[in-house]
Amino acid sequence: MKLIENISQLATCAGEGGQGAMHAIGDAAMVWEGATIRWVGPKRELPVEYWNAERIDAQGGTVVPGLVDCHTHLAFGGWRADEFTRRIEGASYLDIARAGGGIAKTVRLTREAGADALLNRARGFVREMTTLGVTTIEAKSGYGLDREHELELLRVYRRLAQAEPIAVVATFLGAHVVPPEYRDRREAYVALLIDELIPAVAAERLATACDVFVEESAFSLDEARRILLAGRAAGLAPRLHADQLSAGGGAELAAEVGALSADHLEHVSEKGIAAMAQAGVVAVSLPLVSLYLGQPPLPARRLIAAGVPVAVATDFNPGTAPSYHLPLAMTLACTLQRMTPAEALKGGTYYAAKALGLERRVGSLERGKAADFAVIDAPDVEHWLYHLRPNACRLTVAGGRAIWRAPGHSGARELA
């Protein structure tokens, strides 16, 4: 039994109360046993049965649920730094694609990389993410785009989940784009996804969700519907990349198929927002993409006003969001999307867990849930997301065990 105390603020991020309700407790304490939380509350109310628990000092920091990055493309070959510069110089997405860049380049480099190299690289990213307080990571396939390499990516994620002390949750994104070799016979690719890949993924239990990129340059609404329903029938929860470049009805389709989430939504329609609210679909905002592409973000305030939960994720990928810094994404959700720090935190914890269908296990600090949390060097959540530092996280605990502690450098406060 362990107890953490000397906490200036603890945000439970319990589900009730909506986006802005992070349920802050001042001078808090939390008790866990093994991997499970036993008690959370104001320290003065600590039940006597926990007084002898092993004590850990939060040194006056803030405690938040382990962060949940619910949208990443974690394993990939190569990088695309050159495209960063080319976009700044005015090249369009199409210019870059014509020059052999874009997703097609990453697909080529991912196919060439080999499973071990992909695993080692992804493991490096995961370890850096845990230093930021992240304890659950969703990871998509979608850079394989053929049977061999899509399954390879998902098996890499399985090995990663087994090797690392945090949760790695895989999503099948065979429907990322139509691969070059199917350019003139896209129906054959859709059939490959539905008839071969989804059954294979389901049979090996390699993913829990099936995602489709719904966009003119990727998959149509009708194709997406067929793929998502096939996935759903095989036990894979639907998710969508929707309405990123134009209002394409992706949000409405998400509602129709009962998706866990619709992600991007920069151009979501009012009808789409209403449909998502009605169906309880989570909107996943990706503010790093807005920053990198210099495009307006999703209408977070309108989504929140309509009752749609807004999650915040990095979209970590080598093209449009080459950063795995989820706390930075949360600060950007404040500055670019006009979400308050409390709203952004709920978006990086409880609602992110909800986008993965995991909100009963992770994403909030409540009795019976996973003892996944981060200790932040800040007096409160507001200060943390306002005073943007390289990394304000001082301790990350997953499954009840400390998996990362800040090294003793200047300015850092060591935690037990």
Added chain:
Amino acid sequence: MKLIENISQLATCAGEGGQGAMHAIGDAAMVWEGATIRWVGPKRELPVEYWNAERIDAQGGTVVPGLVDCHTHLAFGGWRADEFTRRIEGASYLDIARAGGGIAKTVRLTREAGADALLNRARGFVREMTTLGVTTIEAKSGYGLDREHELELLRVYRRLAQAEPIAVVATFLGAHVVPPEYRDRREAYVALLIDELIPAVAAERLATACDVFVEESAFSLDEARRILLAGRAAGLAPRLHADQLSAGGGAELAAEVGALSADHLEHVSEKGIAAMAQAGVVAVSLPLVSLYLGQPPLPARRLIAAGVPVAVATDFNPGTAPSYHLPLAMTLACTLQRMTPAEALKGGTYYAAKALGLERRVGSLERGKAADFAVIDAPDVEHWLYHLRPNACRLTVAGGRAIWRAPGHSGARELA
């Protein structure tokens, strides 16, 4: 004599060639003796006289000049996290000021803090900044706004400069805003600045520059001209906060008085740009402010096209830029201001040094200049600023001595 080798790219950032010319050398080496660079070039050309120098392994990283943060408000009391949330919720600058917030709040808390507390806090910031590769920091007064506290802030900076192994360069910003006690007699405050404070600052050699916030809510063009000319006559180089909220003629005034820099410039006029180019005034861009305030940045492309050097700085302060992360500001200069990574690097090194009048000593890696540099865990500058990480710096050297090394955590590569 020391030699650093195994460098995938070294950017000298020498002055010639304009904004985009970072002067990259592949497979480079650099030699220094004491605090001074002796040789920089491709390793294969290393002169035999340096072959026996003590060797340091850059482990395939990128070497850049020690970063120069040429615009900060480094020492202040308190924070203003609450205003971050209030602005997101729609409060205006005026609403916040009326509620006792804004600069006036920081002035109150700075006056209350006491010199030792201000020094300790600023020292903590400086140490964090050095971990990011920063080796020269400009620091402004301007939260004292009376004789006692303006001089106190500048003396704090002097103590900081003496105590820390990096360069801290102070700027007198008594003309930040008119303090509350002078609200109805602003002329008396201007007279205090000109007749008492500037002479006192100059006599004690407490600053090298004199800065004025030229804005409707701060100081008029005429007031600024009088203050800057008085400063100049006393040996303080003019600098300006100019054209932040409207085109107020600040850029033109900067040119007229031969200022080292005009900073902000979000609303600079075409005439102002032409005048700055003509007079050789550096434009200091502050992209974190654009991010935090959600306002368009300065027209970097137009400034560069006109031949105005564009520096990049953090503007670190507790209100509009509560972050001292200069590499993040440089990435934001890319994404928000459409500067290439090479241009942003020149802006955070040579041109930043030029904004301080220090470009003959720091800001570039050339024979005879200070051995101030940073080793970055990236194959090149483009990759560094594209792949935004909490901190990619692995080693910071100032005056020829290692002042910071990345601790041996996962993903970090230890450097000698």
